[in-house]
Every structure is written in structure tokens, then in C-alpha cells.
Amino acid sequence: MFIKTFSHIINSQQNLQKISFSCNIVPLHLLLSLKNSNYSNTLKTIVFYSVDFKNTVNLTEVFEQLNVLESIHILYCHSLNSIFVQQIINLSKPFKLKSLFTSEIFPIESFQLLLQKSGDYLENIGFESLTNSNELLLLIKTYCTKISIFELRGLDNQNTHSALNLIKNVSLNLNCLFIDNYSNYDDLSSIILRNLGKILPSRLEYLNLSFKIKLDDFKIFLKDSQNIFIKRLLIRNRMFKERVNILPYIKEYIMKNRRVEYLAIDEILNNDKKELYSLKDEVKEFGLYNIKVQSYDNLNICCYKYIRDI
DSSP: OHHHHHHHHHHHOSSOOEEEEESSBOOHHHHHHTTOTTTTTTOOEEEEESOBOTTOOOHHHHHHTOSSOOEEEEESOBOOSHHHHHHHHTOSSOOOEEEEEESSOOOHHHHHHHHHHHTTTOOEEEESOOTTOHHHHHHHHHHOOOOOEEEEESOOTTTHHHHHHHHHHTTTTOOEEEEEOOSSOHHHHHHHHHHHHHHSOSEEEEEEEEEOOOHHHHHHHHHHTTTOEEEEEEEEEEESSSOOOOHHHHIIIIITTTOEEEEEEEEEETTEEEEGGGOHHHHHHHHTTTOEEOOHHHHOOOHHHHHHTO
């Protein structure tokens, strides 16, 4: 009953320009409804969020009928396997994949075929896991030149340099960058901080760094990036043994130079979380430099919310 009702709602739209699917499995009936002639010439944006494409065999048929489609967003979906990709590359028209965020390990062969088809359109990309993924990062560097939003999680000692090279390669269009190193490897955070400031563009809309910070490494990053303006800067310092106070360096290199517009800093030590936002005197001091201190969660951008609102 729900599927029929939802399908009826879709078909009743006369000028449908955007549609989002957010469920485990997209029923065949709903996908087929996208072929309806009422909006085959109006639908411009499709968002798939947490959709399982298992046993979905009609994608080619559906997308061939959408004549003015401008962007497709695939966010943390499942079964992005060779069967799914084959349907995409069988399309006679471009597959304008603008966003791809995934928590699954993508088969390299399928990923290459997908990027060969859609890499020119891809602007927003993110991975929950990058374990042993040098090939994956190299493919992005080869086929994707317009990356604007880049989310990197789960870096390891085999792919950190490849990730930095990719950031440098896409810096011309890079607008939002999120790096989360939740491992206990000190060297990874050191490598990132000692190299990142040299390769970032002169302006960023959003930078979110989440890992264990050593003061010497952090100071190098701040010096290397002192000519960069960051509208929203978020720093999560994951401490494992003792508290490390990065605030004096933030004040010296960022606050006094008015290099950010919004700032969020939190520190985590043994599940004890402290935020700059909770320190009212500090918040007032940053305010004197026109820097708005906010809570980490409020300033943090969820990719689904960001893309949903475009």
C-alpha cells in the first residue's frame, strides 16, 4: 500500500525537479515510475541515501528516459558492485554522478569503470575506509579534476602520502576538506600536519581535522597555512595519554590574523570531551577578532544534509 501511494504521489507531480530516495531497498515499481513522461523532461536531481541496489536491474532503462538530469548523488549506498556499475556504463548518455560517499570497499575494477564514465562530473567524494587504497586514490587523481568536497577517513601508513598527493592535485577546485585519522599511529598525524599546509588552496569554505595532535607538528601546519583563509575551521584533538593544549597556537596564528570566520575546537581524552565553545571568556576574546566560536557538532557538516540542501 505504501509503495503504491508513494508512486502515485510521484506520478502526480507536474514539474518534479528533484527527488530523494532514503531507504534500504528501492522497489522496482518506484524506480520505474521515474520514467513517467510527466517529468522525464523536468527531473534534474536524484539523491540516493542508504539505498541497497541489490537486485536492481533496471537502472539503464530508467536513466535513459531522463532527458534533463543534471546531477546524481549516491550517499552511503550498498551493493555498488560490478552489476550496478555495468548498468551505468551501458547508458548511451552521460551519467552525471556529482556526489559519491561510501562506507563500503569498492572493487577497484568496477570503480575504474565508474570513474571512466562519470569522473568528469564528480565533485563530492568521501570514504569511510581507505585501508590499502592507493589504487583507488590514484584512480581519483587520474579521472576526477573537479573535486570540491573531499572526505577522508581511515588513513594508514600505506596511503597517507597518496592522499596528500591527491589533495594537492585537486586543490584548484577544493572547497571542503575533512580528514579523520582515528588510529593510534602518531606518525600519520605528523605526516599530515607537516605537509597539509603547503598544499591547501588560498581559501577554503570548510576544513575539519580530527586526529592526535603533536604541538611541533601543529605549529608547522599553522605556519605553512598562515596565508590561507578558512571560513569554517573545525579541529578535534584525539589525545590518548595526556592533554595537549593547542589553544595558544590557535590564538597566535589564527585568531590574531583573523584567518577564520567560524571556529570549533574539541579535545577528547579518555572519553572526556572538552570544547572551546564552553569557555565563555575565550569565546568573547575570539569575538573581538570577529571569529564566531561554535560547538563542534553544530559546525560539523554532514554530507547528506549539505547535499540535501543544495
